[in-house]
Amino acid sequence: MALRGLLRLGELRIRVLDMAQARKHYVDRMGLHEVMEDADGLVYLKAWDEHDHHSIVLRETDRAGLDYFAFKVYDDATLTALAPKIEAFGLAVKEVPAGVYPKSGRRLEFVLPSGHIMQLYAEKEVIGNTMGYHNPGVTPDEGVVRGFRINRLDHVLLGGLNIDECARLFTEVFDFDMSEKIVDAETKSSMAVFLTGSTKPHDVAFVMQPEGGRFHHVSFFLESANDVIKAADLIGKYRIPVDVSVNRHGVTRGMTIYFFDPSGNRNEVFAEGYVHYPDVPTIVWDTDDIGHAGFSQDNVMRPSFYEVLT
Numbered sequence: 001m002a003l004r005g006l007l008r009l010g011e012l013r014i015r016v017l018d019m020a021q022a023r024k025h026y027v028d029r030m031g032l033h034e035v036m037e038d039a040d041g042l043v044y045l046k047a048w049d050e051h052d053h054h055s056i057v058l059r060e061t062d063r064a065g066l067d068y069f070a071f072k073v074y075d076d077a078t079l080t081a082l083a084p085k086i087e088a089f090g091l092a093v094k095e096v097p098a099g100v101y102p103k104s105g106r107r108l109e110f111v112l113p114s115g116h117i118m119q120l121y122a123e124k125e126v127i128g129n130t131m132g133y134h135n136p137g138v139t140p141d142e143g144v145v146r147g148f149r150i151n152r153l154d155h156v157l158l159g160g161l162n163i164d165e166c167a168r169l170f171t172e173v174f175d176f177d178m179s180e181k182i183v184d185a186e187t188k189s190s191m192a193v194f195l196t197g198s199t200k201p202h203d204v205a206f207v208m209q210p211e212g213g214r215f216h217h218v219s220f221f222l223e224s225a226n227d228v229i230k231a232a233d234l235i236g237k238y239r240i241p242v243d244v245s246v247n248r249h250g251v252t253r254g255m256t257i258y259f260f261d262p263s264g265n266r267n268e269v270f271a272e273g274y275v276h277y278p279d280v281p282t283i284v285w286d287t288d289d290i291g292h293a294g295f296s297q298d299n300v301m302r303p304s305f306y307e308v309l310t
């Protein structure tokens, strides 16, 4: 596959209740790198092996959750070509000039049928992963990989209505594949859809919720299942609230831990999972096997999965 169009989940702006506590969690404990604080007090973070300036933005306010999520696209021409296609799908597209979002080129912004604000951008300042681009070696200097040893932002799971319409937008307009789907065993209606625009098992997923615009979790990629175990050690050491400790998802086959930031936003560390190719049919799970689909090592679907969102 020649990966063009939407490249990856490139940025999330997360609302936090207390910036000092959020910093301690995301920077001191998890090991993300703080690259900037802007004049409005927004804090910009990146994982070590990301090349762009930042991937996570924290904004302090009185309600936890997600302000927006953004995908990076291949180039500006891609952005120009996508705007009329998104409008033809039926969504109003707002053009945001370059510089409104720091270190970033112009953006397209629109509201998904699930109620989430999504953005697309083609340009963001590249600051690299500290190793350079000529004879870079294989590992950065001591101290660059730290905390939970997070390589990069991986995916986001969003809760809302109209998840089939969201899937249609991603598959028909953005050329994503539906890698997996969870359906109600009786009615066959969609309960969760998993969408990939790459060889990852998913880049974004939607879970059915009675209210739109909800944030289920942001997931960070670790290099190995062993790193997931080591992250679990630190989660325990620092008394970070755990939703589901080390397990393997049936969907995606990724190793996982779900835990919460101090504001109640769910985080995940994720490793392994299969390689997706666009010629592989969609994998369908139904609610008769929902425990295995969610957490394959103990086959228990936690009610919190459907009930705890920000």
Ligand SMILES: [Fe+2]
Pocket: 155, 157, 217, 219, 268, 270
């Ligand atoms: Fe996840």
